[in-house]
Amino acid sequence: MKYLFTLFIIPLLLLNTTTKKENFIGKWAGEDQNQIGYITFDNDGYAAFEINGEVMGGKEFYIKGQKGKMTYTINYDTNPIEVDFTITKIQSGESNKILGIAEFTDVDTFIFDLSFNNDRPTAFGDNSITLKRVK
Template sequence: MKKFLIVLFVIPLLSMTVENDKTKFIGKWIGEDNKDIGYLSFDSKGFAYFETQGQIMGGEEFVLNGKKGSMTYEINPTTNPIQVDLILTLIESKEQKKLLCIANFIDDNTMEFAIGFEGIRPTEFDSENSILLKRQK
């Protein structure tokens, strides 16, 4: 009976930890790449967007090459580093493209973020694929 009660209390705690890890991403993050300042934002509705030089790509709806699209995100916080998928969807055709990424929190307001290209998720952070992001307050 003791084991049953322990399991009954531990399982909800574990599931809350996973959800809390996802909420750590929500917010606007600033980074610098080749002296260009840019932002990566995650909202609570599951949308993400990039912002550079005043232009926004992503979110609930944006236009790319004359076609409307959206960008959502999925996070797998059970992996180390954390796997993040940025999913670009063309609204009319429902065609999707995933950017496979990884993230590592240095503290609550600083994270390393690496983007994989050509359908390959990075396995580590290096100077070619990663950027240091700080949460904007």
């Protein structure tokens, strides 16, 4: 009986120890000003934006002729969730942050708002976009 109990409890504990970060992992599509764009979050902490087939971000891309990378961090301890992107020029190490907020409406949909001027949005407004997981 003790072994049977262990057989059921251990898998349940393992399921509960997965990180929330996995909620964002994958490719997400959204529409802004009649254009479809994508955001991709990978397991290694890299993110990329794609608009009109042009990709900005990931492990390596070019910023004004220089190699760059874009990483992300997620703070689940806030409400709404804070999602920050850091764009770094690889050679110089110079970096800029894009600050954002997100709120899941279901496991495959979240509302997203970004600020490009170092001020984090505090609420979802006219610039917010709904993103859906690409399956």
